[in-house]
Amino acid sequence: MIITNEHGAPDVFVRAAQNDMYSMGDADISVTGLIQPPQIARLRKEHEDKLSSDVRDELWKLLGTGVHSVLEANNPGTSEKRYFADHTYGVKISGAIDLLEDGAVTDYKVTSVYTVQQPLKKDWESQLNLYAWLLRQNDIEATSLTIVAVCRDWMRSKVEKFNNYPSSPIVVIPVPLWLPKVQDDFVNERVTIHTAEDTAPCTNEERWARGGYKVVSNTGKLVKRNSLAEAAEWINKQKKGHYSVVDEEPKFVRCESWCDVSEFCPQWRGEGNERRLRDQRSSNAV
Numbered sequence: 001m002i003i004t005n006e007h008g009a010p011d012v013f014v015r016a017a018q019n020d021m022y023s024m025g026d027a028d029i030s031v032t033g034l035i036q037p038p039q040i041a042r043l044r045k046e047h048e049d050k051l052s053s054d055v056r057d058e059l060w061k062l063l064g065t066g067v068h069s070v071l072e073a074n075n076p077g078t079s080e081k082r083y084f085a086d087h088t089y090g091v092k093i094s095g096a097i098d099l100l101e102d103g104a105v106t107d108y109k110v111t112s113v114y115t116v117q118q119p120l121k122k123d124w125e126s127q128l129n130l131y132a133w134l135l136r137q138n139d140i141e142a143t144s145l146t147i148v149a150v151c152r153d154w155m156r157s158k159v160e161k162f163n164n165y166p167s168s169p170i171v172v173i174p175v176p177l178w179l180p181k182v183q184d185d186f187v188n189e190r191v192t193i194h195t196a197e198d199t200a201p202c203t204n205e206e207r208w209a210r211g212g213y214k215v216v217s218n219t220g221k222l223v224k225r226n227s228l229a230e231a232a233e234w235i236n237k238q239k240k241g242h243y244s245v246v247d248e249e250p251k252f253v254r255c256e257s258w259c260d261v262s263e264f265c266p267q268w269r270g271e272g273n274e275r276r277l278r279d280q281r282s283s284n285a286v
Helices: 011-018 031-035 038-046 055-073 113-117 122-137 180-195 228-237 253-258 266-270 274-285
Strands: 002-004 052-054 078-086 092-101 104-111 144-151 170-175 213-217 222-225 243-247
Touching: 002 011, 002 055, 011 055, 031 092, 031 122, 031 180, 038 180, 052 055, 055 078, 055 092, 055 104, 078 122, 092 122, 104 122, 113 144, 122 144, 122 170, 122 180, 213 228, 222 228, 228 243
Parallel strands: 002 052, 104 144
Antiparallel strands: 078 092, 092 104, 144 170, 213 222, 213 243
């Protein structure tokens, strides 16, 4: 990964961003790698020497690393230990667990208030259950799964103003522990997808599609929903009026703003986004 400094951050931030100590050991794939879309994983591997990121976009990752380091130094249990398991399909999987204490698995996340206000992210639930699967392969039984979220943008002044605003920047989130067979099936599915000869394109869900359906009322009122089911649910909650649903091109948030391999992606380019990619690169250089 090439680290750029387009916005003039002090050199110490550049050096910190360049000093990425992450390693998945001798594994073929990590837990986080299994969760990510296979197309993104393949493109990152193929274009590793061309990928770049600005220090600005690495800041929250640095903050997360710092929080992890401080907490690990004060944990009573087993901290940041990497576990390995050989899958029956010939793939070695690894994952580093932030804290394991008497079977209780804890993972630390530095995130936003908005994220903890939403339902539990599927990727987070999957990640912790993959950790439980890894532990089981090492003859350790996970008894509970928990995420401890540190909200980087929490503000005390908003606690009294908003009902669902967290009372503390530290939010403890219990994660459902799947049955062993559910974990096994999920791991088999993800390994199969990632080792397939033909890489599957990203799904709308993986692309963080937004606003694919427009609901229009006879009075001109308009709302956007991400799925037909969400559109129907919104209509059913209305007490009066007539509504129609219009299928429109969704906005792919991940592709447009967050994917570091979009410029190499045949799916994204195939949708005619070359000009948008050029404009994006030009704006980043300003």
